[in-house]
Amino acid sequence: MGALCCRALESQELSIPSDSRPGLPPEPQIQPLSNVRVLDLTHVFAGPFCTYQLAVLGATVIKIEAPDLPDMMRIEGVLPEQNRNNYGTAFQAQNANKQSLALDLQQTQGRQILHQLLGEADVLVHNYAGKTPEKLGFDYDTVHLLKPELIYCSISGFGKTGHKADHPAYDTVIQAFSGLMAANGFPASGPVRVGPPMVDYGTGAQAALAIVAALLQRSITGSGQKIDVSMSDAALMLMSSHVTDTLATGASPQPCGNSHPHYAGYATYTTKDNELLMIGAWTSKQISRLFEVLDEPVRAVEILKTERESLHQLCTDDTQCIASHIRQQTAAIWEDQLNDAHIPAARVRSLAESLTHEQISDRQVLQASHIPDAEGPAKLPVAAFQYQHGSPSITSAPPRLGQHSRDILVSLGYQSEDIATLLTDGVIAS
Numbered sequence: 001m002g003a004l005c006c007r008a009l010e011s012q013e014l015s016i017p018s019d020s021r022p023g024l025p026p027e028p029q030i031q032p033l034s035n036v037r038v039l040d041l042t043h044v045f046a047g048p049f050c051t052y053q054l055a056v057l058g059a060t061v062i063k064i065e066a067p068d069l070p071d072m073m074r075i076e077g078v079l080p081e082q083n084r085n086n087y088g089t090a091f092q093a094q095n096a097n098k099q100s101l102a103l104d105l106q107q108t109q110g111r112q113i114l115h116q117l118l119g120e121a122d123v124l125v126h127n128y129a130g131k132t133p134e135k136l137g138f139d140y141d142t143v144h145l146l147k148p149e150l151i152y153c154s155i156s157g158f159g160k161t162g163h164k165a166d167h168p169a170y171d172t173v174i175q176a177f178s179g180l181m182a183a184n185g186f187p188a189s190g191p192v193r194v195g196p197p198m199v200d201y202g203t204g205a206q207a208a209l210a211i212v213a214a215l216l217q218r219s220i221t222g223s224g225q226k227i228d229v230s231m232s233d234a235a236l237m238l239m240s241s242h243v244t245d246t247l248a249t250g251a252s253p254q255p256c257g258n259s260h261p262h263y264a265g266y267a268t269y270t271t272k273d274n275e276l277l278m279i280g281a282w283t284s285k286q287i288s289r290l291f292e293v294l295d296e297p298v299r300a301v302e303i304l305k306t307e308r309e310s311l312h313q314l315c316t317d318d319t320q321c322i323a324s325h326i327r328q329q330t331a332a333i334w335e336d337q338l339n340d341a342h343i344p345a346a347r348v349r350s351l352a353e354s355l356t357h358e359q360i361s362d363r364q365v366l367q368a369s370h371i372p373d374a375e376g377p378a379k380l381p382v383a384a385f386q387y388q389h390g391s392p393s394i395t396s397a398p399p400r401l402g403q404h405s406r407d408i409l410v411s412l413g414y415q416s417e418d419i420a421t422l423l424t425d426g427v428i429a430s
Contacts (some may be wrong), residue, residue, distance in 0.1 A: 031058025074332030102402030159230030
């Protein structure tokens with residue numbers, strides 16, 4: 001990989017940022033994975049999000065889908081017409097920058113094409129269950145013989161080892177199994193699942209990290225890697241502090257809704273306009289400052305002299321005091337006042353409200369989707385970080401099913417008549 005990186009740097013034109021200072025060398029606008037080729041045999045959320053993160057960092061990602069049974073998220077979303085067109089918003093969310101090859105791996109010719117692509121690939125990612133990879137010709141043993149230096153990543157509900165290795169799973173099932181659902185909700189509600197598929201996306205992020213680390217390892221050792229990513233393991237990682245506490249005491253965390261059981265400053269309160277305000281005063285200094293803002297100077301001083309565990313005993317009284325003050329002003333006013341006092345706080349917003357906030361527009365987390373008008377959103381979420389140069393970016397819209405099939409085959413040396421035969425035989429679609 002090291003040599004490839006050097007060639008990539010030599011072959012690409014360096015652009016000078018508009019704010020470059022005279023006398024300093026220009027920063028190269030080359031993305032970290034611009035020389036990496038990825039074969040994406042994933043579907044739904046976790047796998048596609050993993051390869052999406054690689055794609056927005058510059059990797060060439062070829063998404064391989066069955067012509068008659070593509071990624072099921074293509075028919076899911078809030079725009080019915082696009083669902084019928086195999087272009088649902090649930091698919092669009094994590095597939096920009098990719099190429100689409102509609103390839104039937106049930107057929108011998110389809111598997112041959114896949115093996116040809118492996119010759120040029122750096123990474124293969126899949127989330128097929130059971131013996132399907134063996135049947136379709138991309139199990140680890142087969143792939144390792146063809147390309148020993150390949151990074152091979154499998155993503156599954158419970159991983160490839162253990163008593164539940166063969167059991168199917170989706171995000172909500174993992175939430176139930178892992179204890180996440182039981183830790184969420186209110187004391188009176190019982191377990192409540194986290195609404196968005198957080199485990200899926202958390203798993204995808206873990207997988208992307210593992211792949212990038214394996215690529216770095218390969219640049220040092222020259223050896224490939226086999227990566228086994230488990231959604232249930234990822235769920236535990238997303239609950240690391242809860243897991244640690246439970247291991248220490250043997251007691252599972254109990255759901256506490258929007259409040260902390262011990263700290264009155266870490267809770268939601270109803271404001272004058274009947275909106276909810278989330279206050280995140282966690283440290284003793286923050287809680288003390290909160291009482292200063294609330295014009296309770298005596299209590300503010302007492303808190304700084306009080307042991308943390310003693311705050312637990314006074315939580316109910318402090319909660320009542322805070323609640324009576326918060327009801328005197330609107331959520332918007334309190335958010336500004338508390339933030340100005342360096343106390344974490346925010347009005348509880350809907351997602352639609354959050355997406356229109358200037359803080360979001362000031363960042364690059366949402367970028368132009370390149371999706372035609374009326375066929376999807378104008379912007380898509382990209383990544384939670386930026387670089388000084390070569391940042392994550394969207395350069396092309398999520399692909400139509402088989403949009404790049406012909407171009408990919410041409411790059412492999414197939415002639416027009418060969419491609420026509422493959423289309424007729426249903427080996428590919430375009």
